[in-house]
Amino acid sequence: MSSEKELLRKEYKQRRKELSREELERLSLKVFSKVEAWLATHDTYRHFHLFFPIQKQKELNTYPILELLQREDKTVYTSRVIPGKAMLETLVLPAHPEFEEDDWGIPVPKDAKLTDPDLVEVVFVPLLAFDEKGNRIGFGKGYYDVFLSSLDRRVCKVGLSVFPPxxxxxxxxxxxxxxxxITPEKVFTFSQNSSF
Known part of the structure; x- marks a missing residue:
């Protein structure tokens, strides 16, 4: 089973690698458009956890999502890796964050403050691939699985993908x-939880 996941992980890393910067930006903007529409139908949420793109991994551009959330007076959080541990700690972003890359190339906001992850209502989740049941494949480090497992089960988990399932x-x-x-073409719904 793990070998099958590894093959998929390798395949999707390669597919990402083959995307031009222009194509990635085009797909990112299409995802953003779908995110904007999704947010309009889920407007009671106030607290959003957002990841920021690792350039060398060609992750989709989430900065327009940050700008949209802040324009709508939502509180935005992100995470950073706790050195020496396979865990993430939660940061609340200032109004106009500046970013610096950590050792993995992850953009981390300067002047962000540590906060309680229990405030988070929605997590935008990075991934390499996902399936029609809502399962995902990340980069294999397990940081997000540990983080998501630590949150209340009612927290809404929203993947962002440039590829179909x-x-x-x-x-x-x-x-x-x-x-x-959320993909460039459509929003996939997996949860049976009526609160979503």
Missing amino acids: EGLIPTNQHDVPLDFC
């Missing part, structure tokens, strides 16, 4: 499924 991805016991996944 796989049919089925093998899962492990510690994997945390998505409630939604």
